[in-house]
Amino acid sequence: MKKEITLGIVCFARKTFDLPAALNIYKSLSEKLKTIENVNLVIIENLVIEITDAGKAGKIFSKRGVDAVVAISGTFHLGHLILEIDKIVKKPILLWGIPELPYNGGKIRLNSICGLNLDASNLYKSGVDASNLYKSGVKNYHTIIGENIDKDWIDAVRIISAFKEAHLGIAGFRAEGFFNLSFNDLSLYRELGILLDHYELQDVYNDPADDKEPGRRINDFENVFNIRGITEEQFRKVVRLTVSMDHFIKRNSLDALAVRCWPEFAENYGISPCAAMSLLQSEHKIIACEGDVEGAVSMLAQTAIGAETPFLFDFSQVDFKQNLAEFRPFLALRSSTV
Secondary structure (H helix, E strand, O other), X not given: OOOXXXXXXXXXXXXXXXXXXXXXXXXXXXXXXXXXXXXXXXXXXXXXXXXXXXXXXXXXXXXXXXXXXXXXXXXXXXXXXXHHHHHHHOXXXXXXXXXXXXXXXXXXXXXXXXXXXXXXXXXXXXXXXXXXXXXXXXXXXXXXXXXXXXXXXXXXXXXXXXXXXXXXXXXXXXXXXXXXXXXXXXXXXXXXXOOEEEEOHHHHHOOOOOOOHHHHHHHHHHHHOOOOOOOHHHHHHHHHHHHHHHHHHHHOOOOEEEEOOOOHHHHHHOOOOHHHHHHHHHOOOOEEHHHOHHHHHHHHHHHHOXXXXXXXXXXXXXXXXXXXXXXXXXXXXXXXXX
């Protein structure tokens, strides 16, 4: 299921153009938007023409906590309107232009695309960036022209919303030698709005949990995994680690956790955490191997746009002749160390 978001919907116009036609188009587009999965709408019912009305719309959107604004160019309009809303709301904007209507013998009826161009130019030259908070150089608006909204843009808003709400943790650090998984905490915050909390590995596997819980987890593993070839002690540790990791994630309200799964886990705890991570991942916990923070962020993004069970894996073999790839998930029991 895709992440639920709220969009503010507004339509700009100017009295010197065909207001009845613009309003009818606006109502039709609004009805289409109501059919989109997990999108709540805050619709400004009337056309916004005056500067004061744009300010009122912005305050409504801000009060309702919209995740983004869809600004429809019903007709050409004042360049103030989008800026009045933007300075209050400070959220991503979709500038939506309407194809011109057939001429009826008089002047141009909408001139919507010209209005869209004016809005885009004003936002561009004002230096507005991806979130009005980070100076990443990416503009916070997207433009479309047509009869349908860009659902990829809506999914991007879902991802931005998920990142801003996410609590991400890392246990340990990146795995030894995996320099490509290095990251900068403040860059992560600057670019995506995600704050990262650090924990030690022992915080995870020593986390206190209900002593009755391992009994239920035994059945989970026996029903899913082939546990032949491992010792009873290894199996006991796998079950206990699953309980501890699950409790740790819940206790710290983590939306995703990156784990330095080796070499210390096997050396200090006695098993690798792959099986425990696998089972929890199947229960919709997001857990990244090898301290891969960016992998955890990627899985958060996938979940926001509807992925049911994202996961990480290693490529094992690649057959270029058959155009096939075989992968070994990190999420499998290992016969020697689990």
